[in-house]
Amino acid sequence: MILSDFSLLLSLAQQMSVFLVIAYLLSKTPAFLPLTNLSPRLPNTLTIYCLFSGFCILGSYFGLAIDDAIANTRAVGAVLGGLFGGPVLGLLVGFTGGMHRYFMGGFTDVACAVSTTLEGLVGGLFHLWIRRRSLHNEHLFSPTIAFVATLIAETLQMLLILLIAKPFEQALALVEVIALPMVLANSVGAALFMMMIRDRRRLYDKFSSHSSAKALNLAQRMVGVFHQGFKQQDAVRIANIIHEETGVSAVAITDTQQVLAFKGMGSDHHHAGRPISSKQTYQAINENRVVFADGVEEPYQCSSSDKCPLGSSLVVPIRGSENDVIGTVKLYESKRRLFLHINRALGEGIAKVIAEQLRDSHVQQQQQLLTEAELKLARAQINPHFLFNALNTISAVVKRDASSARQLIADLALFLRINLKRNQQSSLVSVELEHVNAYLHIEQVRFADRLVIKQDIDESFMHLELPTFTLQPLVENAIKHGTAHLLETGKITIYSRLNNGVKQLVVEDNAGLYQKPEQATSEGLGMHIVDTRLRNAFGASFALQVECQLNQYTRVIISLPKEPNQ
Numbered sequence: 424m425i426l427s428d429f430s431l432l433l434s435l436a437q438q439m440s441v442f443l444v445i446a447y448l449l450s451k452t453p454a455f456l457p458l459t460n461l462s463p464r465l466p467n468t469l470t471i472y473c474l475f476s477g478f479c480i481l482g483s484y485f486g487l488a489i490d491d492a493i494a495n496t497r498a499v500g501a502v503l504g505g506l507f508g509g510p511v512l513g514l515l516v517g518f519t520g521g522m523h524r525y526f527m528g529g530f531t532d533v534a535c536a537v538s539t540t541l542e543g544l545v546g547g548l549f550h551l552w553i554r555r556r557s558l559h560n561e562h563l564f565s566p567t568i569a570f571v572a573t574l575i576a577e578t579l580q581m582l583l584i585l586l587i588a589k590p591f592e593q594a595l596a597l598v599e600v601i602a603l604p605m606v607l608a609n610s611v612g613a614a615l616f617m618m619m620i621r622d623r624r625r626l627y628d629k630f631s632s633h634s635s636a637k638a639l640n641l642a643q644r645m646v647g648v649f650h651q652g653f654k655q656q657d658a659v660r661i662a663n664i665i666h667e668e669t670g671v672s673a674v675a676i677t678d679t680q681q682v683l684a685f686k687g688m689g690s691d692h693h694h695a696g697r698p699i700s701s702k703q704t705y706q707a708i709n710e711n712r713v714v715f716a717d718g719v720e721e722p723y724q725c726s727s728s729d730k731c732p733l734g735s736s737l738v739v740p741i742r743g744s745e746n747d748v749i750g751t752v753k754l755y756e757s758k759r760r761l762f763l764h765i766n767r768a769l770g771e772g773i774a775k776v777i778a779e780q781l782r783d784s785h786v787q788q789q790q791q792l793l794t795e796a797e798l799k800l801a802r803a804q805i806n807p808h809f810l811f812n813a814l815n816t817i818s819a820v821v822k823r824d825a826s827s828a829r830q831l832i833a834d835l836a837l838f839l840r841i842n843l844k845r846n847q848q849s850s851l852v853s854v855e856l857e858h859v860n861a862y863l864h865i866e867q868v869r870f871a872d873r874l875v876i877k878q879d880i881d882e883s884f885m886h887l888e889l890p891t892f893t894l895q896p897l898v899e900n901a902i903k904h905g906t907a908h909l910l911e912t913g914k915i916t917i918y919s920r921l922n923n924g925v926k927q928l929v930v931e932d933n934a935g936l937y938q939k940p941e942q943a944t945s946e947g948l949g950m951h952i953v954d955t956r957l958r959n960a961f962g963a964s965f966a967l968q969v970e971c972q973l974n975q976y977t978r979v980i981i982s983l984p985k986e987p988n989q
Contacts, residue, residue: 431487431494431601435608438485438496439615442478446616449474450623458507458620468508472516475504479520479539483527490593492531494601497524498542498580498609499616502573505546506563506617513550517543531597534587538580545576564624569617570610577606634765641668641769642776649780652788653741653749655695658683665752665773669766673733673755679708679748688757692728700726701753707738708748713771714738717762723755734758737767739774744782752777790959809862809899810835816869831868837861849960852928852983853885855894859917862895866902870913874906879918884926887983890956896949897930897979905934905977928981937969937977950979957981 449455454470478500486495501520505513521539525532549572553562562568581602588594644664648657658676662684666674673687677699685693699705703723707714716723718735725731733755743749754770756762813835821828838861841854856878867874898915906913914933919926954967961984968980 429604431489432604432608434487435494435496435604436612438482439499439608439612441485442481442496442499442612443615443619445481446619450619455620455623458624468512471504471508472512472519475500475507475516476519478503479516480523483520483524489600490597491529492588492597492601493524493527493529493535494605495524496605496609496612497535497539498573498577498605499613501539501542502546502576502609502613503569503616505543505548506550506569506572508547509550509554510544510547513543513545513547514540515543517541530590530593531584531588534584534594535580537587538583541579541583542573542576545579546572564617564621566614566618566621570614573610573613574606577609581606637668637765638769638772641665641773644668645773645776645780647780649777649784652784653678653781655683659686659695661777662686665754669754669769671754671766672757672760675753675755676750677704677753678750683750687755689725689728689731689733689755692725692731701736701738702726703736703738704751704753707740707751711740711742711746711748713740715762715767718756718758719761732757734760735762737762737770739770741774741781742778744785749781787959790955810839812869813865816865820868827868831865834861834864838865848890849888850891851885852880852887852889855889855891856880856885856917859894859898863898863915870902870907873909873912874902875912875914877914877916877918879916880928881919884919884928884983887926889928889981889983890953890960893953893956893981894928894930896953897981900949901930901932901934901977901979905932905936908936909934922982926983928983929978930981931976931978933976935971935973935975935977937971939969953981 454474458471458474479497480500482495482497482500483493486493486497497520501513501517504516508516517540520543521536524539525536529535549568550563553568581598584594584598585591588597641664645661648660648664662674662676663686665671666686671687673685673689673693675682675686675693676684679699681698682693682695684695699708703714703716715721715738716736723734723736725733735756735758737754739752739754740748741750741752752770752774754762754766756766813831817828817831817835820831838858841858841861863876867876894917898917901915902913906915916929916931918929918931920929921927950967950969958966961982965982965984968982970976970978970980
């Protein structure tokens with residue numbers, strides 16, 4: 424009896440080996456993907472149903488005929504179908520396999536049809552138990568759980584054969600022969616099948632994670648390198664980064680005429696600054712397409728040295744703002760290595776990242792030029808107007824108070840000197856206040872008792888940086904479009920505050936006449952320029968804020984980063 428059990432177990436193991444070979448071959452196809460990601464989408468569900476129903480049917484076909492019954496490995500398909508798809512899908516897979524077994528006949532046909540359907544349900548109940556216990560999805564790929572579920576399902580099948588199949592004596596004799604081999608073969612087979620799926624899933628996850636991490640790290644290191652355009656020193660940095668992150672044998676970056684940077688194997692005769700000599704590079708530039716010399720069907724041929732160790736190359740064009748080629752990224756592998764597919768994908772991605780950076784750099788430079796042009800326009804508008812009023816004020820004061828007139832002339836000179844010499848992009852708050860105070864002193868004399876100025880700036884603000892020509896236009900706006908329209912005394916307050924941890928400078932008037940312009944007209948040009956330059960310098964979260972209570976106050980708020988260039 425023991426020898427008979429062993430022979431049957433060996434036969435079932437052979438059947439299971441066929442299953443595993445089929446499963447291994449399927450694991451190389453896209454049909455296997457639904458088993459690794461457990462997506463509830465209908466196409467994936469249909470794939471799982473068809474796949475495991477097929478294994479159920481094959482299990483019956485490959486079975487061994489014993490006493491008008493079939494010793495088989497059908498349970499593997501039913502249980503795994505339920506484990507992957509849940510109770511409903513498990514029932515459908517089991518029912519399909521069971522009905523197929525029923526039409527094959529024999530005195531156990533009904534028992535096998537019922538038991539196979541219930542085997543699918545057992546797998547589904549394990550699926551439900553794992554999900555409801557909030558266990559990690561990884562447990563669904565546990566070979567141990569697959570073994571236990573199949574063990575229970577096969578034991579249930581033996582009990583159902585004893586309960587349903589007639590005559591009982593024949594059913595008992597059959598179960599005595601097939602029970603142990605079938606339970607062991609199906610349980611071990613299900614565990615091995617699950618182990619194969621789990622390993623495939625882990626390999627896929629590991630490969631995806633590694634590739635994603637490499638691509639993200641590469642993109643992160645490249646951000647901002649070409650912020651000043653396509654220059655040689657930046658190309659050298661990019662070539663070093665690509666060489667370190669991709670691990671290819673060599674990297675080169677060219678413009679349309681010469682090599683800008685070369686890093687890696689063959690650097691003894693590939694030098695930056697030399698004219699382009701590779702025909703693949705010329706082909707990529709002229710035809711605006713990726714050119715690949717795989718080193719097998721099309722070898723890379725170095726034009727500089729016959730002893731060049733490089734054997735394959737990928738040349739990816741870098742495209743400018745109008746999709747024209749402005750350069751290339753070249754990845755090389757040695758003659759002893761084949762080009763990895765991931766490095767081909769990375770090469771094309773790298774060229775896109777560089778192109779995007781160059782486009783952003785171009786846009787930022789255009790915006791900077793536009794802002795500077797607007798700033799010059801604003802200065803040209805302000806100075807003559809202010810100069811006219813200042814000279815009138817000095818003319819009125821000079822006869823009655825020569826000392827005050829001299830001080831006004833000194834303030835005017837200081838104001839103009841700061842205006843004319845301000846070519847820097849940024850300045851300290853203390854310097855901005857010096858500029859504002861020179862302006863305010865002249866305006867206060869001009870308006871006399873109709874204008875009151877207050878300042879309360881914390882000393883810790885004085886060393887902070889902000890774009891040049893920020894405070895004065897706001898103060899001038901507060902007077903020109905605010906307090907100058909009041910019949911009573913106008914009040915201008917410049918103060919600092921800490922708002923939710925953010926340092927802020929506030930210019931406040933007591934007129935409350937601010938109206939948001941629909942576009943940057945000449946009246947709102949000063950505030951528009953200040954807002955644009957703050958955004959460019961510190962980011963959108965540091966944009967100019969305006970709070971206005973009609974006829975009460977207008978507050979213009981400048982938020983500053985805690986540290987320069989934050």
